[in-house]
Amino acid sequence: MLFADRAAxxxxxxxxxxxxxxxxxxxKGWAVFFGILLLDTGLVDNxxxxxxGERILRRVIEDAGLRxxxxxxxxxxxxx
Numbered sequence: 001m002l003f004a005d006r007a008a009x010x011x012x013x014x015x016x017x018x019x020x021x022x023x024x025x026x027x028k029g030w031a032v033f034f035g036i037l038l039l040d041t042g043l044v045d046n047x048x049x050x051x052x053g054e055r056i057l058r059r060v061i062e063d064a065g066l067r068x069x070x071x072x073x074x075x076x077x078x079x080x
Contacts, residue, residue, distance in 0.1 A: 032056075037053070038052045039057065
């Protein structure tokens with residue numbers, strides 16, 4: 001979830017033409033893990049981490065073909 005632009009993320013995946021579906025799913029799992037970790041630590045005492053974590057999780061949701069507004073709790077914002 002490094003790239004802000006969804007098309008750029010898709011191009012990066014396409015560049016790894018031999019990537020297996022299992023590897024892709026693991027990568028997405030790591031993105032969710034780090035997104036939650038950063039969001040959680042950020043909400044405690046590091047606002048920068050909260051913003052990064054929120055952005056990662058929003059990108060995971062977007063790449064899954066969902067709208068952020070359809071996800072429970074998505075009305076919580078870490079930044080203005």
